[in-house]
Amino acid sequence: xRKAIALTVVLLGSTALLSGCDKVKQVVTGKTEIANTAxxxxxxxxxxxxxxxxxxxxxxxxTRLDPVQALRFxxxxxxxxxxGQKAKLARPLDFLVISDHSDGxxxxxxxxxxxxxxxxxxxxxxxxxxxHEGPEGSMRATAELIDAKANNRLPAAITNPAxxxxxLRNNWLAHxxxxxxxxxxxxxxxxxxxxxxxxxxxxxxxxxxIFRDSGNRAATVLPLASFGTTVPDGLWDYMDSYxxxxxxxxxxxxxxxNMSNGRMFMMTDPSGGPMSAEYARRRAAHEPIVEIxxxxxxxxxHPFMSPNDxxxxxxxxxxxxxxxxxxxxxTPEMQPGSYVREALKRGLLxxxxxxxxxxxxxxxxxTDSHTSLATADEDNYFGKHSGVEPNPKRATxxxxxxxxxxxxxxxxxxSGYAGVWxxxxxxxxxxxxxMRKEVFGTTGPRMTLRVFGGWDFKAEDMKGxxxxxxxxxxxxxxxTLKSGKGxxxxxxxxxxxxxxANLDRVQVVKGWVDKNGQAQEKVFDVVWSDMDGKxxxxxxxxxxxxxxxxxxxxxxxxxxxxxxxxxxxxxxEFDPSVRAFYYIRVLEIPTPSWVAFDAVRYKLTLDPxxxxxxxxxGYTSAIWYNPAG
Amino acid sequence: xxxxxxxxxxxxxxxxxxxxxGAMVFWLLSGRAPDLGERRIVVNEAVAGAxxxxxxxxxxxxxxxxxxxxxxxxxxxxxxxxxxxxxxGLDQDDEVVVRRMRRKMESLAxxxxxxxxxxxxxxxxxxxxxxxxxxxxxxxxxxxxxxxADTPENRIQADAKLALLRAGKPASGVPAPLPxxxxxxxxxxxxxxxxxEFTLALRxxxxxxxxxxxxxxxxxxxxxxxxxEASAKPSLATVRQxxxxxxxxxxxxxxxxxxxxxxxxxxxxxxxxxx
Numbered sequence: 001x002r003k004a005i006a007l008t009v010v011l012l013g014s015t016a017l018l019s020g021c022d023k024v025k026q027v028v029t030g031k032t033e034i035a036n037t038a039x040x041x042x043x044x045x046x047x048x049x050x051x052x053x054x055x056x057x058x059x060x061x062x063t064r065l066d067p068v069q070a071l072r073f074x075x076x077x078x079x080x081x082x083x084g085q086k087a088k089l090a091r092p093l094d095f096l097v098i099s100d101h102s103d104g105x106x107x108x109x110x111x112x113x114x115x116x117x118x119x120x121x122x123x124x125x126x127x128x129x130x131x132h133e134g135p136e137g138s139m140r141a142t143a144e145l146i147d148a149k150a151n152n153r154l155p156a157a158i159t160n161p162a163x164x165x166x167x168l169r170n171n172w173l174a175h176x177x178x179x180x181x182x183x184x185x186x187x188x189x190x191x192x193x194x195x196x197x198x199x200x201x202x203x204x205x206x207x208x209x210i211f212r213d214s215g216n217r218a219a220t221v222l223p224l225a226s227f228g229t230t231v232p233d234g235l236w237d238y239m240d241s242y243x244x245x246x247x248x249x250x251x252x253x254x255x256x257x258n259m260s261n262g263r264m265f266m267m268t269d270p271s272g273g274p275m276s277a278e279y280a281r282r283r284a285a286h287e288p289i290v291e292i293x294x295x296x297x298x299x300x301x302h303p304f305m306s307p308n309d310x311x312x313x314x315x316x317x318x319x320x321x322x323x324x325x326x327x328x329x330x331t332p333e334m335q336p337g338s339y340v341r342e343a344l345k346r347g348l349l350x351x352x353x354x355x356x357x358x359x360x361x362x363x364x365x366x367t368d369s370h371t372s373l374a375t376a377d378e379d380n381y382f383g384k385h386s387g388v389e390p391n392p393k394r395a396t397x398x399x400x401x402x403x404x405x406x407x408x409x410x411x412x413x414x415s416g417y418a419g420v421w422x423x424x425x426x427x428x429x430x431x432x433x434x435m436r437k438e439v440f441g442t443t444g445p446r447m448t449l450r451v452f453g454g455w456d457f458k459a460e461d462m463k464g465x466x467x468x469x470x471x472x473x474x475x476x477x478x479x480t481l482k483s484g485k486g487x488x489x490x491x492x493x494x495x496x497x498x499x500x501a502n503l504d505r506v507q508v509v510k511g512w513v514d515k516n517g518q519a520q521e522k523v524f525d526v527v528w529s530d531m532d533g534k535x536x537x538x539x540x541x542x543x544x545x546x547x548x549x550x551x552x553x554x555x556x557x558x559x560x561x562x563x564x565x566x567x568x569x570x571x572x573e574f575d576p577s578v579r580a581f582y583y584i585r586v587l588e589i590p591t592p593s594w595v596a597f598d599a600v601r602y603k604l605t606l607d608p609x610x611x612x613x614x615x616x617x618g619y620t621s622a623i624w625y626n627p628a629g
Numbered sequence: 630x631x632x633x634x635x636x637x638x639x640x641x642x643x644x645x646x647x648x649x650x651g652a653m654v655f656w657l658l659s660g661r662a663p664d665l666g667e668r669r670i671v672v673n674e675a676v677a678g679a680x681x682x683x684x685x686x687x688x689x690x691x692x693x694x695x696x697x698x699x700x701x702x703x704x705x706x707x708x709x710x711x712x713x714x715x716x717x718g719l720d721q722d723d724e725v726v727v728r729r730m731r732r733k734m735e736s737l738a739x740x741x742x743x744x745x746x747x748x749x750x751x752x753x754x755x756x757x758x759x760x761x762x763x764x765x766x767x768x769x770x771x772x773x774x775x776x777x778a779d780t781p782e783n784r785i786q787a788d789a790k791l792a793l794l795r796a797g798k799p800a801s802g803v804p805a806p807l808p809x810x811x812x813x814x815x816x817x818x819x820x821x822x823x824x825x826e827f828t829l830a831l832r833x834x835x836x837x838x839x840x841x842x843x844x845x846x847x848x849x850x851x852x853x854x855x856x857x858e859a860s861a862k863p864s865l866a867t868v869r870q871x872x873x874x875x876x877x878x879x880x881x882x883x884x885x886x887x888x889x890x891x892x893x894x895x896x897x898x899x900x901x902x903x904x
Contacts, residue, residue, distance in 0.1 A: 041808050042808070042818070042822070043806075045821075068878065115683070132725045132728065133724075133725065134724060134725075134728075165689070166686075166689060167686075181873075182874060184870065184871060446821075448805075448806045448807070449806070450806035462804035463801050464801075465809075467806075493804055493805055493806045494806070495805045495807065495847060496846075498821075498823055498827075498845060498846030498847055499825075500846075562777075563777065563778050563847045563848045564775070564777055564778075564803055564804075564805045564847065564848070566803070
């Protein structure tokens with residue numbers, strides 16, 4: 001028995017050692033010289049939104065893979081998932097942002113590892129015991145934790161930064177050290193970042209925060225917690241202070257506006273008063289891009305606001321019914337503040353009134369995976385968290401976040417990734433591309449989208465070096481048209497994912513403010529497959545591309561659609577006196593969803609109302625037109 | 630038979646000492662053997678110091694006298710219950726205890742590997758074992774003209790365009806967001822843009838002349854390789870971080886599986902299931 005006690009002491013000693021900061025190494029600043037191209041020639045693919053075992057909810061849901069394993073996986077290595085399954089990406093990513101929640105950063109992991117005798121807070125003790133009960137208890141503890149966070153009922157031991165500062169610092173430095181180890185300019189970029197999990201009751205106002213800099217700068221701050229605040233101003237103060245103190249740079253990416261119940265993109269400032277130009281400028285400066293699509297649904301557009309857009313409403317089912325926590329059901333008047341297209345329109349309205357546009361942002365897709373595995377391919381989908389890694393029940397079984405009210409496993413999307421037009425694969429070049437919004441988002445496929453806006457682009461331009469011409473005589477995605485005469489024209493080019501599905505069509509989504517001060521939108525089909533053949537316009541409408549999906553395998557054939565679609569398009573309805581934006585949406589031909597792959601793999605019989613096919617898509621950042629020039 | 634005498638004699642035998650010691654170890658490890666020490670709970674300076682330190686680690690201040698008294702009371706209560714529970718065998722078949730102990734054993738097994746720093750020799754050996762993994766990818770520079778989908782019509786077009794290019798005349802492809810000229814592209818870059826099939830096809834081409842059509846995941850291309858650089862031998866200085874990352878990941882995995890294998894050897898696992 002003495003031996004048993006002695007062993008316990010040894011074990012406790014070494015646990016303390018493990019959680020200490022002995023792993024933090026001297027941060028090495030980039031010695032490698034990376035050549036930047038004159039202008040962006042290549043898309044770099046990545047995920048700006050991934051959680052590891054350092055995120056309290058991810059850990060509670062069973063994720064045991066740490067940042068190192070997340071980084072190895074993103075670089076293309078095979079890892080063993082938290083549920084013991086072999087996992088590997090079909091293709092490596094070019095960059096990764098690990099964005100673990102700053103609120104309770106690594107807390108649940110530490111709680112789990114702590115000696116029980118040291119836990120005095122009853123709620124923590126309750127969660128501690130539930131976490132150790134096994135997977136089911138762990139799930140319940142995590143659901144309670146997320147709920148407590150949403151309702152500001154977290155124990156002070158988690159929210160009190162003073163008490164927990166040393167522990168937080170150790171965890172943050174260990175995290176930075178892992179990211180630094182895997183950042184290899186020219187080959188793979190690992191960004192330092194975190195998620196600022198801002199909520200207003202159950203309304204999702206989350207932001208991901210990305211540092212441009214290396215660890216020696218990021219280590220001078222701690223990830224900012226969002227406890228006790230419901231507005232983003234505190235985050236922007238933090239960002240300003242970091243930049244002033246270190247000379248570094250940092251940006252924030254809002255996400256899941258679809259569950260903000262109208263709070264993400266408000267017409268007013270957060271207090272309900274009219275938004276000032278200063279406030280609008282401040283927001284735009286800190287939040288240059290928005291995550292338009294991810295596992296918890298797609299936030300591009302909703303049929304409620306876009307009844308004439310037959311492709312609006314991708315990935316809105318289940319998410320549209322309430323806020324993140326289902327504290328408050330969504331009512332129709334809340335919808336406009338929750339979707340990206342509406343935000344772009346609202347931005348024009350606010351700019352018209354104040355002279356500043358708070359929502360002149362670019363768009364990216366990312367996963368928000370809580371498994372340490374950045375998967376967005378339908379045939380290799382590892383789920384929202386480790387409790388729903390591949391298993392026969394995950395498409396239909398109860399999940400957290402409001403299943404009782406109508407959110408099911410199949411509502412989750414195997415989405416998405418960020419495409420970045422940068423001059424090299426480095427923190428600096430990728431970050432700068434995000435700042436200038438030369439980025440686009442897809443629901444997973446790595447399709448290449450390029451657009452330039454100008455005043456004199458002609459079809460002949462596409463025969464020559466149109467990229468060079470695009471930069472010389474126009475602006476790329478994310479830019480604002482310089483003043484010019486006539487009609488704006490756009491060089492638009494889209495290419496399928498080299499190992500993915502063909503493209504159905506390319507659309508231009510235009511938004512503007514009309515003479516009566518009302519925001520309007522219109523979707524133009526500008527180029528589609530077989531447009532001079534079988535798919536000639538019929539009654540002003542593009543005929544459907546068809547469907548080659550075989551659900552029995554499941555698979556699809558590229559016998560329909562086109563690998564490449566390109567055009568030069570001028571706006572036939574252009575009015576030089578009104579402000580407008582234009583962005584590109586590209587649709588793939590129908591393909592099977594991850595649920596269809598699960599149905600075959602696990603021989604499931606599913607309710608026929610569960611969709612098994614989809615048209616995956618890509619969205620570019622917009623190009624803006626301002627009559628003032 | 631004087632069994633007492635025999636016992637006395639036996640007790641002088643080293644082999645018997647060994648057997649008795651072994652039996653006692655077995656008895657102790659079985660977790661159910663009460664001895665006198667187990668019934669004695671001592672709170673000395675070392676114990677109180679450790680309690681205070683843990684308090685400090687959580688709250689960043691030393692406990693007050695009252696708090697320390699509370700910690701000691703808790704410690705004693707813990708020990709009383711803990712030892713009594715062990716004595717009653719309550720740790721047996723308790724999933725929480727089992728999982729917790731396993732987690733601790735696993736943490737212990739990898740602690741050294743996580744903290745260790747490999748020597749240059751070890752890292753160099755890893756590079757030598759798999760130089761291709763660490764070598765700079767072979768670089769290919771090439772020009773390409775994209776002709777669109779792989780259709781019979783486009784294949785015919787390809788022949789005509791190939792003839793033009795070979796005659797030194799310009800031939801344009803279909804517009805696509807693909808570079809016409811790639812400089813020092815790695816296999817990874819090429820696969821990312823065109824798919825693996827195309828990367829493999831490029832390897833078989835001789836430099837200098839326009840060739841094609843070559844199929845990719847995107848359709849058809851005419852290609853002219855302009856330069857090819859074999860992969861340079863990787864030097865430890867340039868790839869150290871990557872090798873060290875691999876070394877650490879492998880060391881942790883190895884420590885875990887070796888430690889398990891070592892412990893497993895001491896057990897006899899019998900799966901008594903009828904199929």
